Amino acid sequence: MKDVAVIGAGMTVFRRRMLETGKELSFLATKMAMEEAGIEKKDIDMVVMGSAPDAFDGIHMKGENLSDGAAGTGKPYVRVFNGGGTGVFAPIAGWWHVASGAADIALVVCEEKMGSCYPHPQTAFRHIWDPILDRPLNPNLVWLFAMEMNRYMSVYNIKKEDIARVAVKNKRNAVGHPCAQIPDEKITIEDVLNSEVMAWPVQRLDISPPSDGASALIFCSADKVRQFTDDPVFVSGVGWNIDSTMWTNRDLYFPQYVANAAKMAYKMAHINNPRKEIDFAEPYDPFDYKELHHMEGLLLCKKGEAPILTREGVTERDGDMPMCPSGGLMGVGNPIAATMGQKVCELYWQLAGKAGKRQIPGDPRIGVGQAWGDIMQMGTVIVMRRG
Amino acid sequence: MTFLEKQTDPTSPMHWRGDMQADYLYPNGWAGDRFFKNLRDKGTFLATRCPKCSKVLFPARLYCEDCFVEIPENNWIEVPTSGIVRLYTFAKLDAHWEPLEKPRCMALIDIEGTDGSILGVLDVEETDEDLTGLPVEALLRPVKEREGTMKDIVCFKPSV
């Protein structure tokens, strides 16, 4: 297997209901990544598109629809998706295009246009359930997460305010992000605790917003990377794992599938002690409690310890183990697959020292990004390192 | 084995009747916004010229997909609402596979002065003649009825 480096990344602003089509969003993110890498379309050998269910954009086979905006025309091109896991899985697919030797340079583009689904993308989530067992009860996805959050809180006796801290931290972190949809410098724990209850214990400010947006990453094989940069960032491990679709039969307090994916990635990256060796992480945070849940799934702390570390400030940008320095989905926005921008592009920007106002102090050398999807069952993990 | 039994009544297995309800608002896009506002208000077509390969993209687009460059502001041009039939068929069934009242001619029209084409209805009776290369002209809805969508183009009529 070849070593794989990142040579460019791009990201559009994230907003609700943008004028731009999915193709145009893809083009803008791709162009930014190509400009950073200093390459043109002809230099790209293969293209991977990541985009979650067709039902958001409202275009069946949207991978094909998006291809011309993703520099895919006339090239080997494939769309991959596994729901919310796509933002990390698409770059995993980009990685294997290069690691296998099939491509020297592979472009990964992720796009989501949730605003087309009207009046609310929640209507698309109505169709992801088992049609025989779940759908006749007309469930809302928030109910499901409320049950999981409740279980997590009750197993470890976690207070709601210790979860709200994550929302506050990430919305504040997002203040330095040029693409951010809902940064908020002044938000407080009380604001979160006083927001509308959607399904107890989930409140409005516990949830990330639906968004339109796109992001892009360019991978290059290690033997070609020196022509682009002297200080490359490498992908050092990838992992992915799925748990049973029979979610009713699992204990939801711990995301075992995320732990399985993390172990796979850490083994590849020769990481034996993730807590010590990993400098920062971008755990998937579509809800504030998910950051804590995923921190534990990523084995970055003991089970039930994530809320305590958060309360102690360990996960702040200037803490010992920063979580979501990008501002995450909670602050930057949640165009499902395009959150590759926070979960993977951010690793690159942080490790390359290009994160601007969001730059983690010190000298971060190893970061891990993670996404999560389907019916609380898919974990996707990527580890990156500098030099 | 149940799969060896021939099933003629789809409702005979016990079932639950569901739907996949989802409604959409599709924005016209950044380039489309300008193209369709112009079609609605001025009744003309807009195209964009690629600064690199000089192809005239129709309908107007934000980028050239071959060169992968953005179209600069002064590369927007107005083009005729006429063109030439490149491909066509006489459809007898509609999108739901129901018979159409009379055959409808669906055609790809190469738009004059551009390197692009558009799908449209051709206002002709069914014929055995080869319509390839037929010069045609767009018929637009009256100004007051235009909404800034593809439906503003009623059909293409053979040029007189």
Ligand SMILES: [Zn+2]
């Ligand atoms: Zn061109």
